Amino acid sequence: MGYREELASGRVAFAHLIKVWHERNGWSHRVLPALAEALDLGRVHNSQLSMLRNGKLASPGPEVFLALGQINQLLAAEVRGGVLGEPLLQRLADHPELVAALESSALPVQDEGVSVLGPGELLEVFVGLRQPPVAFDLRITSDEAGPLSAALSQLFTAGQPWRLCRDQLMAAYPVEKRQRRERFAEVMAGQRDFSAAELDSELPDLRRTLARLGATGEGDLGPDQFLELLRQQARAMGVVGETGRGQLDLAAAIRQQLRDPGCSLLSGGLQDDR
Numbered sequence: 412m413g414y415r416e417e418l419a420s421g422r423v424a425f426a427h428l429i430k431v432w433h434e435r436n437g438w439s440h441r442v443l444p445a446l447a448e449a450l451d452l453g454r455v456h457n458s459q460l461s462m463l464r465n466g467k468l469a470s471p472g473p474e475v476f477l478a479l480g481q482i483n484q485l486l487a488a489e490v491r492g493g494v495l496g497e498p499l500l501q502r503l504a505d506h507p508e509l510v511a512a513l514e515s516s517a518l519p520v521q522d523e524g525v526s527v528l529g530p531g532e533l534l535e536v537f538v539g540l541r542q543p544p545v546a547f548d549l550r551i552t553s554d555e556a557g558p559l560s561a562a563l564s565q566l567f568t569a570g571q572p573w574r575l576c577r578d579q580l581m582a583a584y585p586v587e588k589r590q591r592r593e594r595f596a597e598v599m600a601g602q603r604d605f606s607a608a609e610l611d612s613e614l615p616d617l618r619r620t621l622a623r624l625g626a627t628g629e630g631d632l633g634p635d636q637f638l639e640l641l642r643q644q645a646r647a648m649g650v651v652g653e654t655g656r657g658q659l660d661l662a663a664a665i666r667q668q669l670r671d672p673g674c675s676l677l678s679g680g681l682q683d684d685r
Contacts, residue, residue: 421539426466428520428536428547433464434612436516437588440464442509446482449506453478473530476537480530483519487527490517515588518615520547546615546634551607555645560604562644563617567624573600583623586616614638 433440444455453474462468463475489496493514495503503510521527522544528536535541542548551559568576577596584595595613597603605613618637621627632640 417539419539421537422466422469424539424543424548425533425537426464427550428543429460429464430608431547431611432518432520434608435518435615436512437591437612438512438516442512443479443482445506445509447478449509450482450485450502452481452485455479471537476530476534480528480533483521483533484527484529486513486517487519487521493517520544522546551610551638553607555642556607556610557604558645558648558650559610559638559641560598561601561650562641562648563605563610564599564601565648566641566644567599567620579624580620583620584616585619585623 432438433442436442440457440460443460444457447453447455453476455475455478459468459471459475463471485499489499490513493516495510495513495517499513500510503513519527520533520543528544532541536543567580576599580599581592581596584592586592586595591613594603594605594609598605614634614637618632618634621632621637
């Protein structure tokens with residue numbers, strides 16, 4: 412492709428990266444600009460970040476990539492399991508709201524087993540010369556979010572009723588935030604679907620849930636492999652795309668159950684029902 416196409420592709424990829432980074436950490440759009448200013452790592456305005464998330468900022472200045480890249484490197488180096496290193500705590504002593512945001516979640520943009528992305532690498536993503544980390548470039552579409560949610564519920568419950576799986580699943584789900592736990596339970600119970608952005612941000616913890624259940628090892632499924640597994644499950648269930656939703660003839664399915672030989676009280680009376 413020509414350089415114009417590379418630039419356009421890079422902007423889309425970078426927009427997705429920034430969006431997933433925020434969703435995965437549960438940050439408001441003010442966190443990164445405030446961190447850049449408080450730590451004197453460069454400058455990125457709220458409006459610039461919003462335009463980057465929407466792929467509408469064609470020519471951001473070098474300070475934007477300097478700020479985002481240095482913040483990313485700092486998170487990887489000085490935050491471990493929600494605990495900020497003492498040097499970072501001291502630098503943010505006058506910003507308790509930022510400390511709270513990072514203690515809640517501070518995942519950097521990084522490929523598994525690969526060095527964290529700095530200013531130069533982020534610039535390369537933006538101009539289309541570098542692919543984003545796989546975990547930040549899964550690009551779930553809004554049309555497939557519902558089918559993938561159904562596939563996820565089917566996979567995690569092994570097709571069993573939610574009430575039989577609830578305690579095990581909720582114990583394995585590694586997230587502590589009440590809102591996310593409630594949302595996860597609703598999806599598993601079939602009461603709602605994840606949106607595309609929600610599913611993007613949930614994927615790392617969903618993979619950890621599968622491992623904590625003992626169904627897979629910690630490193631058995633990469634982000635792309637896990638997403639492909641869900642897509643295969645959705646296809647097998649026949650719920651791919653919105654056209655696959657809502658086609659179940661529920662009455663016919665119930666009648667079929669009632670005809671089952673195991674339903675001895677009712678099966679005889681329904682044998683001739685068409």
